[in-house]
Amino acid sequence: MTRGFAPLLGLVLCVGVGALAWATEGFRVITSEGARQVSIARHPIPIPNVRLIDQDGHTFSFGDYHGRTIFVDFIYTRCPKLCGELGDDFRQALSRSDAKNGHVAFLSISFDRADDREALQLYADRYAARAPRWRVAMPYDARGLSMLLQTFGVTVIPDGMGGFVHDGTIYAVDESGRVARILDPGARIAAVPP
Amino acid sequence: MTSIEAIGSRSRISATAAVRAYLVVCGIVLLLMMLLGLTMRLAQAQWIDVEPNLFYVIMTMHGAGMVGIAGLGGAAVMWHFVRRYIPVSTGIFIANLVFFLIGAVLILGAGFIGGFAGAWTFLYPLPDHSGGLWSANGAAAYMAGLLVIGVGFLLLHLDIARGIISVYGGLGSGLGVKQAFGFAPEKDGPPPAVAASTMAAISNIIGIVVGAVVLVLSLVNLYVPSFTFNTLVAKNLIYYFGHTFINVTIYMAVIAVYEILPVYTHRAWKTNRAFYLAWVLSTLMVLTVYPHHLLMDFAMPTWILVAGQIISWLSGLPVLLVTAFGTLTNVYRSGLKWDAAAGLVFIGVAGWAIGVIPAIADGTIPVNSVMHNTQWVPGHFHTYLLLGMMAMMLGFMTYLAGPKSPSRLAPLGVWLYLIGGTIFVLAFLAAGSASVPRRYAVHLPAWLPYDRAGSIGASLVVAGALILIVRFLVSLRSPIDATP
């Protein structure tokens, strides 16, 4: 072995392992979804006070929910399959938690600027969503939408057929209005006890 | 002695010492693994009591250990003879042994401390589904051990491939492809040891890197259970690696036949076009034969299974035929004086040839679907490995021990090994045709006669092997002869 080999090898190993550990949150995740999940669990993120409008045309903001846990999903009303799954899940979860407590609310946010109040109403009717327990809503303006998408870490890309590809991820917002937990990809709340 | 000669003889001494070290490890591990095998047979025969949980640990260790030393013994035979024809690195050869020992420690720890009992084939996702019998660390130690051993063998085969390429220009020429298809005169062809080593290098390099992939994926799955992959693909990869590795051991060991018998008969081993063609065909078939391990997996595409069946009927045959024919012509009327080494090598060829029969039976889909989970299959591979491959390796060991060693007991060892081995494999085959399942710790009373016959055969094999191995170990007291 030559002089300088051991220090150089040690340096490369430290930097390399360190970089990989950083990128994988300590060798736990390889996707940005997973990384987001880990970081939110560690540091819940406060949600900016964005104005939204719900299926009944009422405006509200996250601040109105103070003291309650909200399950949030992101949808668009023309969505052919994934949002249907999410809607069914919320309906089932709601029917179970209805009897038990009023601390839990549900919120479906549309990220499609083509959606209007009528579209929200139709979507809400499809799953028997009634405000304020389950609001189907959209942000007032594009700026609010992008702030929300950024805060929640939602990536929406066109699916090439006029619709969108998005993760059917469910987010839990805690009593003080912070994104506190991201459920596992594909996890549904109706399946776990409330 | 000129300085070049001095360097030559020194390198010869260190090379021989390295081969001896290989054989010491092989001999000791072989005996230990044989004792584990005997323990299993005695337990099934209900002559001793073994906890079923421990039985499966023993089964796993026996499988992994035997596959490992079959590879190691084959490598010793191959390397010892092929270095007469090509430049190879003694350092890499020794490194392989070191990697093997590290891997062996990990595997033994995984089994006897970690309780890993997922069979040597570590079939995904079994290592992660132990039902509480072993921990993730136990399974990981096992698979890491296999990975380490694979690194050693990969380096060794790459080094041999490099040596072959440096002399013959390419692996194709090392295999004798030109001679096989008549593009070059037969007399310019590579010696049998080189052709066989080329085949071993090609097959094992591919087999080992495939094995490394599935081992790495399984290791990740152990610690990140949410990371999963297709189980059928995993099974394909595992058997691609496992079958190739164990199959190639016999093609390495057969070099002992090509190199040792001519010493006794004073006739060079004849290579001709058929010989090279046989090696080319067997190389292609060893690389594609593994699907016969998946004949019971109905989810496999049918054409793969059909191809697997046809190739498994044919795969061993070309080299076996030219070797058996070559052996007979080499021995016939040569005035050969039989001794333990020549006898063992000859038994090896015979065991290999006879082993084809149960193998072809099991490689046939309708038979396989009723026989594959019976003791027919251990019967088949023990015929190949115990009476074929290991006989060749023990023959090589006895040959290296040389005539100076006490040889009065050696013929007894050979006879015990042959008779015991025959009883042992026949007990398996008979039990298999009576539908006795394989991999069962506890047997029904109706199966005990087979188990007891097998136990007696196994005891005789252990006694025979003990004589041969002790004789080899005793011979190590004499210094290495530096003359070529």
Place this chain on the structure above:
Amino acid sequence: MTRGLVLVVWGILWLVRTPLESDMALHMTVQLPLLIGIGYMLATFLRPHEPRWFARADWFGIPGLLLVVFATSFWMLPRMLDLALSDPWIDLIKFASLPLLAGLPLGLSWSRMPGLGRAFLWANFIPKLAAIGGLYLAAPTRLCAYYRLDQQTTAGAALIAVAVALGLSWSAVLFIGSPPFWSKGGENAVERMRGAASGGP
């Protein structure tokens, strides 16, 4: 002249990064290898100026090639593919670090690695590339937030295709060898064997 060309290609790659990154397969099998290639080309120019301490400490090329392994693994993580798309600064770091921390050490250290070590690395790299491709091809869910499932499948198939092409060409080189397998004359194996055996270890 050629030096300038390499820098121009580097710049062009930055300009066309949006189209190249819009597709996962192009991102992984075109952009990333080209960035590594730029570093590799830089190594051919910079070799005379290589610091002596590095040349000495880079024993058999081991630290350098280890750096290559880390840098390439890092930028192939699905999370980093995502980050490179969402944040131009991260992409800029990628554009700097892949040539300088993967391509450059590859060019400098590869020749120091003995033939056996290189063969070992090839033999491990090719099947693992195919395995990553296989995982992408079979994964039921998306691994990158910015790529659709069909793009991920295509990327998996592309990686497998690259691995198969590399594997076949490497096997062909080893099998055919030099002098080429089909050439006639001038290749008396016995002569070569004696030459190699006396020169060998």
